[in-house]
Amino acid sequence: MSSTYVGRFAPSPTGPLHLGSLLTAVASYLDARSADGRWLVRIEDLDPPREQAGASEQILDCLQNYGLHWDGKVRYQSERGEAYESWVQTLLQQQRAFYCTCSRKQILEATGSTTYPGTCRHCHQPPAAPHAIRVQVPDSDVAFSDAIQGPVACNLRQQGGDYIIKRKEGLYAYHLAVVLDDADQGVTHIVRGCDLLEPTFCQWHLQSVLGLPHPHYAHLPVLVNADGEKLSKQTFAEPLPRQRPWPYLLYCLRALGQRPPASLRGATPQQILQWGCEHWSLAAVPRQRTLALEALHPPNA
Structure with missing residues (x-):
């Protein structure tokens, strides 16, 4: 790869991935791959009391099942x-x-x-x-x-x-951990949910204090339920199913402002993500903080 772009997806192992997690993973993956860049996966396992046994393995298995294959070795913050x-x-x-x-x-x-x-x-x-x-x-x-x-x-x-x-x-x-690991891994672009926009100010300040480069940031609107709550384990977001990934991947593309053709219905994850890479437009992502899950017609698996 000739690009200097390095992106990453960095979930915490507090439970299995859900639709909101997938939205972030798909956006960061497509932004990296469309720039001929590298896409890393990092497990942010810094808070043992909140972590769920086996969640790291479930997350990695889910990413592979949905065609989101990463570069290099998975990093675990617990080892740092x-x-x-x-x-x-x-x-x-x-x-x-x-x-x-x-x-x-x-x-x-x-x-x-x-x-x-x-x-x-x-x-x-x-x-x-x-x-x-x-x-x-x-x-x-x-x-x-x-x-x-x-x-x-x-x-x-x-x-x-x-x-x-x-x-x-x-x-x-x-x-501390995210700033040091992003710098150590050479991360240049961070695409993540808007729920992490406020913490970015502390991270930007710490990067300046430590003399580290500032990555490019893109904070996506987060999916919220009918009560206006961000999808999460705490709000009982449903885990992604192992079977039939295509409705969920197409849903994410549409939620991100992309326009996948109807011909991709029933396609493999690889086919859908290839289309996504070829047509990805960060400029098309809605310029807002939240997206209502119900208004977007959730996928029916």
């Missing part, structure tokens, strides 16, 4: 603790990060919100009490242009405050 800890210590030594003993209750009492007020910002020695580690943020906007949502900006100090990179339980936070 040493790299994460090295950067945590570097940030602490540079005093860009600090120790924090505050509880959620204390933050809420201090601010009336979940925005961290900077209480422990000058704590640079490990306290005896249980503590998280936070990165200090400036009182200024983080801004970038999203390929789907357009120009976006956020003042992190005012909206969330100094963010956690290592939790009190000793688990590494999503922001």
Whole structure:
């Protein structure tokens, strides 16, 4: 492959893939393959209490069954603790990060919100009490242009405050792991759901702090149910079936603003995805935050 494009799909193993997951996987896959790029798969298994036994294997099997074949070896974040800890210590030594003993209750009492007020910002020695580690943020906007949502900006100090990179339980936070792994894997383009748009501001800031390149971002509208809730395990989204992938793949193409022909009904995943690669248009993806599942006529398997 001559392209320098590197994309990725990075699910958490909290359960099997559902239609919302497939939408993201298809979009990121087509965006990479249509650019003659590489498409990686990374399992973000950083939160053992939330993970479901066997979910990683189910996810990988489902991707293969739906024709979404990745490049290289699957990366598991649970194997990356040493790299994460090295950067945590570097940030602490540079005093860009600090120790924090505050509880959620204390933050809420201090601010009336979940925005961290900077209480422990000058704590640079490990306290005896249980503590998280936070990165200090400036009182200024983080801004970038999203390929789907357009120009976006956020003042992190005012909206969330100094963010956690290592939790009190000793688990590494999503922001730290995703930034380090995207850089280490050479990821250049990130296509994912709009539910991750807000966390991107923290990741953009951390990339700047660490001197890492900023990938190109494209945040897709997420599928929501009749109650306006994002499809997820918590909202009882149905797992994707193993049989007859074609209605689900065609549904995703239509939801993404593509126009697959009727002749693809009953086609193999390979045929549908080949058509998708040849006709993919990121510009056709709806410029909105959500897509109503019911309005799009879900596939009838």
